[in-house]
Amino acid sequence: MSATQSTPSANNVVELQAKDLPAHCPNPAMPLWSSHPRVYLDLSHGGSATCSYCGTQYKLAPGTVIKGH
Numbered sequence: 001m002s003a004t005q006s007t008p009s010a011n012n013v014v015e016l017q018a019k020d021l022p023a024h025c026p027n028p029a030m031p032l033w034s035s036h037p038r039v040y041l042d043l044s045h046g047g048s049a050t051c052s053y054c055g056t057q058y059k060l061a062p063g064t065v066i067k068g069h
C-alpha cells in the first residue's frame with residue numbers, strides 16, 4: 001500500500017500505486033481483528049472499487065496505469 005494512506009475504513013479512500021496491484025481487501029495496513037475473507041478488486045473500470053465486505057474504497061493514484069495481458 002502506498003505511504004500516503006491511513007488506516008483504511010469505510011470513511012476514507014485507500015490510494016493505490018502500480019506496485020500495490022492486484023488490489024485486494026483486507027489490505028496489509030488493516031488490523032487483524034477487522035479482517036474478512038480476501039476479495040480482489042477490479043479497478044479497470046473507472047479506477048476505483050469498493051469492498052463488498054467492509055465498504056473500504058480503493059482508487060488508483062493519479063497517473064497510475066493498469067497494464068493488461
